[in-house]
Structures are given as structure tokens and as C-alpha cells.
Amino acid sequence: PGSETGAGEAAEPVSIDAVPEAVALLPESISDAGVLRVAIPTNEPPTQFYREGTQEMTGLNPDIAALVADALGLELEVVVSNFDSIIPGLAANRFDMTVSSMTPTVERMEALDFVEYVNMGSALVVPTGNPDRIAFDALCGKRVAVLTGSYQLTVQIPDLDAACTAAGQDPLEIQQFQDTRQAISSLASDRSDVVYADGPILSYATLQNPDFEVAEENNVAPVGIGITKGTGMTEPVEAAMTAIIESPEYGSVLSAYGLESMAVTEARVNVAQ
Amino acid sequence: MIEIRGLRKSFRDNVVLADVSLSVEAGSVTCLIGPSGSGKTTLLRCVNRLETIDAGILLVDGQLVGAERRRGRLVEARPGAIARSRTQTGMVFQRFNLFPHRTALENVMEGPVHVLRRPRGEVQAEAERLLERVGLAHKTDAYPQELSGGQQQRIAIARALAMQPKLLLFDEPTSALDPELVGEVLAVMKDLAAEGMTMLVVTHELGFAREAADQVVFMDGGVVVESGTPESVIGDPQQDRTRAFLSRVLA
Amino acid sequence: MIEIRGLRKSFRDNVVLADVSLSVEAGSVTCLIGPSGSGKTTLLRCVNRLETIDAGILLVDGQLVGAERRRGRLVEARPGAIARSRTQTGMVFQRFNLFPHRTALENVMEGPVHVLRRPRGEVQAEAERLLERVGLAHKTDAYPQELSGGQQQRIAIARALAMQPKLLLFDEPTSALDPELVGEVLAVMKDLAAEGMTMLVVTHELGFAREAADQVVFMDGGVVVESGTPESVIGDPQQDRTRAFLSRVLA
Amino acid sequence: MMHTVGTPTQVQSTLTSLEVQPRKRWLPLLGAAVVVFIVVAGLWDVATNERFRWPVVFEYLFNPQILSGVGLTLTLTVVSMTFGILLGIVLAIMRLAKNPTISMAAGAYIWFFRGTPLLVQLIFWYNIAALYPVIALGLPFGGPSVAIGEANVLITPLTAALLGLALNEAAYMAEIIRSGIQAVDEGQRDAGRAIGMTDAKLMWRVVLPQAMRIVIPPTGNQVISMLKGTSLVSVLAISDLLYSAQIIYALNYQTIPLLLVACAWYLLLTSILTAVQGRLEVRYGRGFQPRPQRRFRRSARAAVRTGEQEDRR
Amino acid sequence: MMHTVGTPTQVQSTLTSLEVQPRKRWLPLLGAAVVVFIVVAGLWDVATNERFRWPVVFEYLFNPQILSGVGLTLTLTVVSMTFGILLGIVLAIMRLAKNPTISMAAGAYIWFFRGTPLLVQLIFWYNIAALYPVIALGLPFGGPSVAIGEANVLITPLTAALLGLALNEAAYMAEIIRSGIQAVDEGQRDAGRAIGMTDAKLMWRVVLPQAMRIVIPPTGNQVISMLKGTSLVSVLAISDLLYSAQIIYALNYQTIPLLLVACAWYLLLTSILTAVQGRLEVRYGRGFQPRPQRRFRRSARAAVRTGEQEDRR
């Protein structure tokens, strides 16, 4: 139900040929094993979600992971993992990397290397018709639902707050939630005025729920593949990603989820946002 | 003091008290004897309304207890009224039933302070006097578990007395005691009798009955078989059932 | 059957058995009497090694119980050996201590089946015979709670007998019973005595001691004060302490 | 109310009958009526409230993903509860041991596992490789050791979940069982020893069966908590019942109906457990008779009396 | 081992002393040594393992966000446990009432609240506005009603959290308290009634204080579970201790050190609670003496005997 757009179903499986320069950079342990273990976070359509009724993950992040594995000539092993255990899992060498829409920040780069793979923006979602006339420059004093530990909360909100204070208005009233559904349901029960989160996720949510619409989008910034420092995987992944960005398959993966405009042009490493 | 007329009580189909009539004079001691299952305990519990009764008039001190008259019929009294009437009757149980979580003194003070709502200081002085009276002045702060059976039973008596009841009911007060401890409790009871407390005592101690009772009542099968002075009922029983029972207990 | 020499036992600083020596002939009945706290129960428990002992020789049936000789010294036996030696001695407790979660029959069968590991069918037949013997053939499937005190104590005796012990220990087996129920238990004990079972009995029932005992032992303050035939110890005590005690119990 | 009424004969003369009428108890009846009313009204409201979207509920009730979630929830509960109870028994016995070191070791275990959040324990077991990449038996302080296997291979998410749940549960069960063991009368141990039982047999045949009676109700609580608590293992990306429902509503945004589906299943499972608990309470209450003690005991005595003839010897 | 050894005199002649040497118990000692060894080794390993990043742990231990999380966890636990216990007592009494409707109503409550996941209950209370936008007192089946207020105004996230936790907890506490009440001897009620207590006073002064003894250990379990279970309320965007730690590591990816911070706090709180539990067990065990029953009772008797002269009348 509720999936007329096709986003609930998986895009056709994509694949590309191995990229020799990238394969050459692989550490021996990985190329010997022949398997790339990628941590994918739990359910959050459309970036990653279970194909309905199955235990198979699909979505933007798993597809990118598949392309990276192809480019490295490795077999992909998706390991679905709750956020709480992704970082310890990387440290425990349970996974070789994670593709989970992480925004690189200075703080986070103490723990991980990041190879950028797509741009993501932030969006404001409001009840259809936007009765409160919400916009990025009209958020002061509003009840804003955001996700715990999100880029919006940690980087963007402080700027917005500062702007409000400077203008002599109330700062934002922040409400933190663990996932988009909780934030949206808070909006539904009129406990929040607006949800402020990743654009793709919100676009998908409004598709499912005609009571809400995206009021405005901003701040498009790259997100990266997270790799444990010192494993020797950063360079091969960078090489693989560079090749992928130039391939046509990159575009077709993005368009499968309506995210064509989010393409990056360069696989930069460790550029803090 | 107690007047019982036509008392009937059954548990489901089991008629335990068939038609009991009995009267106990103020200031007298009545001993209730009879075989196991004859309804002695049940009778005592009915007097204190720990059991509801099916029929009969039960007067304590000339007052209807546990029931009210209403349009020529008896109607069970309200719970509050029953609770209040119980404050006028003290009861001492076979297994003592002291409150294990309270000290001897607290056990004795519980009723006056928390039921009668009398001032604590006054009650405490009185409770200490009572404990002294039953020979346990040095045990005020002991918990029941730390006391011998005989001491526990004496505290149970003090607890009953603290309510200043008009009437004391005893249910086999010595049968859970070692032979050595029986004396302690009987001595206190004899004292009370000598002071003119009205007492109704279920007992197997025929010696006590002979010595202290004004009236002995023999029950069997839920009816009073024989009653009278200890000399007549124990010394010279008229009924076969009484004789058979006495021979077994005295054996 | 039992030979005790120089038995000493204390709980922390409290010397409960100072220096007890005692012997019990096979097939005889010994009654242990004495005031509360004199160490009667402790002595019985030491014989069955429910308490460890500090010093002394304890022979049951000519065998050292609960200790082994090692290089001229006595060393506490291993737990397994103690458990095994207990199977040869039956004990009947004052408060019965039946297993409440098992029926009468199961209580009797517990030891033979689960400790001696004898075949269930054979044990059951025997247990039924034992219950019949104590007059409770019709109560095999009752739970202890559903039985009177006298019946419970008789089942406790059957449970002890089911282990086919060489020796039976009784700790005030009738003092928790109503006077009417005492007879039941004493009758069974007299039967056992008549059949030649060796018994060591702590009791306040001087009547029983007079009738059934071969030897009466009076203890006080952790020592044996006086011992001999019932006629001599109860009828004509030599020691002041014995006389004082007897006068109190007989009163 | 009490007031002097004269002699029995005077009283009787004013009465048409000596029967005592039981008092009509209005208050409880009224209370009962209110309760029935609230329940019926509540049910009615729930059944007719459109926001609950009952058709969607029925559509997903037997969805295969939900069913597999139910299966996993049951597996986790049964397996980890079993091990939790067994380990709990061992810990309770250790806790009550005379040897202070053994008792303190059990105390430390209980303190630690009751004291740390299950979430942390689960993450810890799952990622034990981060701390100890190779599981090895050996001497600490740099002594020699024998590798058993790579942690990541030995500890699958399911193993980690079972390990975490069982070890955590054991700490709680240990406390419950301890209180049960402590409630068994000391005389029972004497009786068992007197017929020659070893300590182990005594515990198994005498003490634990009697402790059961007291242990069952709080254990019922634990089992039911566990049933619902398994959703924590979703941190290990294992989909129990609740998490399966969450996965589905993440896709279709039918949050409330899918939570109702989960509730329906939980209520079913809880009902079964409650029934089992009731039967166990009866089973292990045999010989104890909890509430109507007086009544039972007396009528049993009465029954005894009928057999008195053959009974007295 | 047992073997025939002859008469006491023969035996004595082979002995240098009649003293019985206590057996040296190697097994427990060995066990204790192993336990000590494991604990020390474990602590050593934890303290020196670099992956735990102790400096980060210390850095965040008194972080204001963590401290406010501790505060919230405590508030939620104390408030909802208090109401949960009070309501649990009421439910337990109702459950044991003679009136079958009242008993069944309590049964239904317990069944329902034990049977649905706390998460669902929390979501329900929080989103009650979606189901009943206006909270009203009134007749169902479309009867007239009086609006009390808008649900969103009445039910703040904190109210919803407290409501959910307390109502849920009450169901569990009811079972625990029921088993405690059932364990109180019937004779105690008789004794209380005999001195004229009303049923309410009887419950409060006689039955409940004695039930406490049995109720405390499982209640300790519940309090500690609650302490850690409050993190569920993060669905309502309330940050308790664990969730505060999660918020921080979501930012800096220092998952393990921050979980250790949370653990440290939980362990501290649990230790305090365990100590309180121990004191309460002693307090309400007064007059019952749990373990060393025999010893106490006897020496008490012995003490009685010393006062025997003035005692006997």
C-alpha cells in the first residue's frame, strides 16, 4: 500500500565492471577474502529499506555499496546494523565500511575517514498548504522536530538559532526524535510545527502521506562512505568512487529514487562540512 | 454478659452450629469443652463476629452484636459497626497470632493507639503496666519470634486486655505450648478470673476448668450437650457423650 | 548401638554439650529428659550429625560416625560419608517437618527411592505396608496439610522407618500435638519399642518414659546429671536438680 | 449500631424470625457496574474509532514478516529464559553459600548485570571482537594463550542476542530465586538431611520445588517482560515481532494499525503465559493451598474425622 | 568412610586426642581463588584495553547533557515507580477481592498492561490527540460530553511518559504484591479484626507491612529495570541517561566510551538501590529473621532463660 511511485519497490539491480586501479590498491586481506562487508543502517526509506516482505535491503545506500563492491571486484556482503552498533562494529572489524548517509564533520573524522558519494539537502516538511507559512527564514520560536544526532541538529540549527537571536526573536524550540516516523507523527498530532531532516527521506515520507508537503529545501551538502582509519581501504574506495561517479550507472541509481539532482562530481576525501 | 439464643451457623452444607443457646454471667468464667470438630472454635468466632451467623440472637452486655433489628427482622450489621463492637471483646488465639513485625510493646499498643485512637503516651504507660502484670516487663522490646511460646501467649493476653474489653475469649490458649510453658499462661488466666473478668475459654485443661470455671459447657456435633458447674459436668456427667469424651481426654 | 564418649559441642562461646558420655543398648529404648536449653535437641542432632561436633567419639553400631581416624586424630568425615551414615539413623522431629509438597506416600517413599535408589515398585509396596502399620493406609494420597498433627507425626515415623534404620531418634514427638492426638503417636512408639527397635527419645511424657523406656537420662546444663531405669530416675531421683525438674513437670 | 436492647426474650418478642439477613452490598455492586461500563465503553470506542483502521490491522495480522517476527520473539524468549533461569538458580545458590568469596562473586555478577543496560550488554557481545578480536583461553597479564576462534565468526548476531538476554536475565532470576529459597523452612533441610540426602539432592528435591510457589509470580513478570523486551535486539538488526511491525510501518506509514497488530500478538502470547502461570501456581501450590487455607484445612480435618474409627489405634 | 572400629575404649586408645579436626574444604577455596582470579584479570583487562578509550570516558562523565539525563532518569523512575506501586497495591487488593467483577476488572487491567509493549503504550498516550483530539468526560455511544481540554495541552511528552511508565509498572507490581499478600498468614487478619480493625486499617497496618518482606526483592528488580527501561521514553523525545549518551555519540561516533559513561552511572545508581534494598530487607525482616533463623531463635530463648527467675510467676 501507498507505493504508487515505485519507491517502495527496488530499482533494477545495477552493476559495473571492476576498476583495475582501485583493485590494485586493495589491502591483501581484503582481496584474499574477496568479500566487501558493508554496514547499512536499519530501515529508513528511501535511502535503505527492506524490499517488502523480504529481508533483502534495497535503496540508495545499498545500491551505491553494490557499485563500490563491483568496482573493487569484490563480492558485496550487506550487514544491516542499528546505528548504535555500526561504529563499534567498524572498530571491531565486523565491517569494512559503511554507506549510511553520514555527513563528514571534524568531530566525526576523528573516528572515521569519509569518501563522498552523493549530495543531500535538508528539507522542511509541514502540513499540506503550509498554514503557518513556515520557511527557513521564518522558523524562529517554532516547534521544530529534528532527528537525534542529525546534521541538521548539530550544524544547521545553531546557525538558525543565532540568526533568530540576532533578530531579537525567540530561538527555535527543538524536539529530538529517533526516526522520521516519530517526527512526522508528532507533526500529525500537532505537537510540532515542522519537521527538519534529510531531504530524500522527507520527500519519500510526503509521497506516502498526502497530509504533508515539503515547504522548502536547502543546504545541499555531500555525504560520505565511512571507513575505519588505518585499514588501507580509504584509497581503493576513493578510486572506486571516482570511477563510479563517471559511469552512467551512477546516474541511473540516483534517478531510480528521484535524486538525480543530488549527484556529486568528485569523490573527495575527508572534507569537513 | 453473653446471651446466645438459637445460634445457627453452617459452612455451605456443613451445619457446624445447629442451635446453640448459652448464657454467660458478667464476671464469671465459662469453659467450653468438646471433641475436635464439635464447633467450639466456630462458636467463639461467632461471638466475636469473625464469622457471620445464619440465625440467632447474640447479645453481649445487653447489646445486639453484629446485627441490627429492622422491621422485625435481623439484618447483618455494617462492617464499621462490627469492627466497633469487636473492640469490646478481646480474643486470644491458640496459635497466639501476635504481629511478628511489631515488638511486644507495639503489639499491645496497636489496638488502643490505632483503633481506639488514644494518645500514645498514655497508652504506652498502660501497656507497660499490662506487660508487667503478665510478668514480661523485661521483654517490651523483643519481637514475638524471640520469645518462648508461653511468653508469646501472655503477650497475646496483654494485647487483648489493652483494649479494656468487657469480655475475653480464649481458644485453646495452652494447646500449642510445651508442657513446661502451660503453667505460665494458666497462672495469668487464673489471676484474671480472680479479678472478675468475664471469660469464655475453649480448653482441654480439665484441671484449669475444675479450678477456675464457674460453668463448664460440653459441646458435641454443633449443640450444647451438657452444661453446669465443673463439679457436675466433669465430676458427674449425665450424658453418655460427655462421659465418653472425658474418659478419652483423662486417659 | 550408640556409644558416646567425651562429646563436646559449642555454638560460638556457648558451650551446649560440655562432656557427654552415654551408651544405648541395641534394641533398648532410652528417654532423654531435662529442662529447656539443657542440650537435649543438640545431642540428638549431633548423633545424626545435623550438627558438627567439637570433640568426642560417637559410635553407632560399632562404627565411627561423622569422623574418620587419621594419624591418631579424629577428622570430620566427608559430606558424602556423613550423608550415607545418616541413612542408617531415622529421625522424627518435633514439628514433623514433612515435605508439604508431597503426599503421605511420597513422603515415605522419598528416601528409599531417591537416596537409596531402590526400585520404585518394591518401595511403594513397602511404604504402603508402613502406612498401614501406623494406621494411615487410607491417607496415602493426602498432603500433610490435610492431615491432623497426630497423623502427620505418624507419617514422619513411617518416613523414618522406610529407610530401615538401625536406630530411631525422636525429638519431643508429641509436644506439638493437641492432648487428644498425643495418644496416637505414643501408641505407635510403644509398638516399635515392643518390636525391639533401638530408640533415643527426647520427651516430656513421663508416663511414656515409665511405661516404655529401658533407660532414662536426665540432662541439665549440657551434662548428663543422672541416668538409670525409669523407676530409679523418675521414681527415686538421687540428684537435687532432677527432683526440682520433675516436680515442675509433674505439677 | 449498638444500643441496649434488653434480654434475649425481650428481643425475640420483637422479631418475626431469628434468621439473619445478609446485608446487600451496594458499594461493590456499584463498583462492579462502573467497571463493566468502562470496559464496555472502552471496547466500543476502540472498535468504532476510525483512526484505528481495523481493516489494515486485519490485513497485516498474518503477514509473513509479522509471523516470522513472532517466531523469533518466541525463540529468543524461550531460549534465553531457559538459560537465564538455570544460571539464575546457580547464582542464587552461590549467593546463599557460606563461603564468602563464592557469595560475593555471585553478588558481583548480579550487581554488574542488573546494573548495566541490556542495550550496552548486547552491543558489547556483538562487538566483542573490537575488544578481543580473537577469543582465546589463556593467562592474562600477557601470558600464553590458545586461540579458540575469531570472535566475529563465533558470535553471530543471534548468538550475541541470546547471550546478552540470557546473562542479563540470570541476574534478575537469581534475586527472585534467592527470595524463594530463603522462604523455605529450615526444618525442611533438616528433614532431608536426616534421610541421608546430599546437599545437591536436597536442593533439587526439597528446597527448589517448595521455593517454586513463591518464585512463580515474579518469574511470570520476567517472562512477559522478556517477551516484550526482545525488541531491544533490533540493535543487532534482528527482527522480532515489534521490530517487524516497525519495519512495515516505516514503509507504509500505517503506524497505529501495525502497532495494534503487534499488540494483538503480544496479548495472545501473554494470555497463554498467564494461563500457564496459573496452572503452575496451582501445581506448585499443592500441599500449600494459598488463599482458602482455613477452609481447606478444616474440611480436610473434618474428612479425617469420618475415617476416625479405623484411624485410631 | 565407615568401618567397624570396636568399643569406644578401643577407639580412644588409638587416638592422641578426642578433638575433631574440621575438614579443610579445598573445593570452595579453589572456587574462590578462580573467582578472584577471573575478577581481577577481567578488571585488569578492562582497565588496560585501549579500545575502551578511558580518557574519553572521563571527559564525558560529568558532561552537563549526561547529568541532565541522569536527573531525568531518576525523576522518571521515582515518580512512576511511586505511582506504579500505589496503583499496584490497589490492583492487588482488587484482584484478591471476593467480588468477582472487581477481581476480574483488576485481572483485565493486569492482562492488558502486561500484554502490550510499553513502547506502544507510550506512543498511545503521546499520540492520544490523534485518536481523541479533545479529552472529554461524557457518555459514550454518542451521549453528551464535557470537554476537559485539548489532549496536546493536557498530555505533554513528560506526562505521557510518566503515565505510560506508571500504568505499565502498576500491572507488574500488582502481581508481585498479590503474591506477597497471599503469603501473609490468615491468623494475622483474625488477630487484627479481633482488636477491632477495619479492613482498610488491617491491610495497611498488618498485612502490607508483613507482605513487604516477600515483595522487596522482586520490587528491587522492577526498580532497577525501570531505571534502565526509561530509555524507551526517548520515542517521546525525552532524553534520559542512556539516550543522552546516544545523542552524544551520534555526533562524535565515540560509541563505546559513551556507553561506558552511561554504564558507570547506571552502576552507581544500581549500587545505591541495592544498598537501599538490603536495608529494607533487614528493616522488614525484623521479627522474621530470614536465614540464621535457628541460631537467633535459640539464643533468644537462651536469653529469655536468664530472665527466668523474675519471669516465672
Ligand SMILES: Nc1ncnc2c1ncn2[C@@H]1O[C@H](COP(=O)(O)OP(=O)(O)OP(=O)(O)O)[C@@H](O)[C@H]1O
Ligand atoms: N471456614 C470454614 N469453612 C468450612 N468449614 C469449616 C470452617 N471452619 C470450621 N469448619 C468446620 O466446622 C466444624 C467445626 O470446626 P471448629 O473449628 O469450630 O471445631 P472445634 O470444636 O474448634 O475443633 P478443634 O478442637 O479441632 O479446634 C469442622 O467440621 C470444620 O470442618
Ligand SMILES: Nc1ncnc2c1ncn2[C@@H]1O[C@H](COP(=O)(O)OP(=O)(O)OP(=O)(O)O)[C@@H](O)[C@H]1O
Ligand atoms: N544453632 C544454634 N546456634 C546457637 N545456639 C544454639 C543453637 N542451637 C542450640 N543453641 C543453644 O544451645 C542450647 C541448648 O539448646 P537445645 O535446643 O539443645 O536445648 P533443649 O534441651 O532441646 O531445649 P528445649 O527443651 O527448649 O528444646 C540453648 O541454650 C540454645 O540457645
Ligand SMILES: [Mg+2]
Ligand atoms: Mg478449635
Ligand SMILES: [Mg+2]
Ligand atoms: Mg529441644
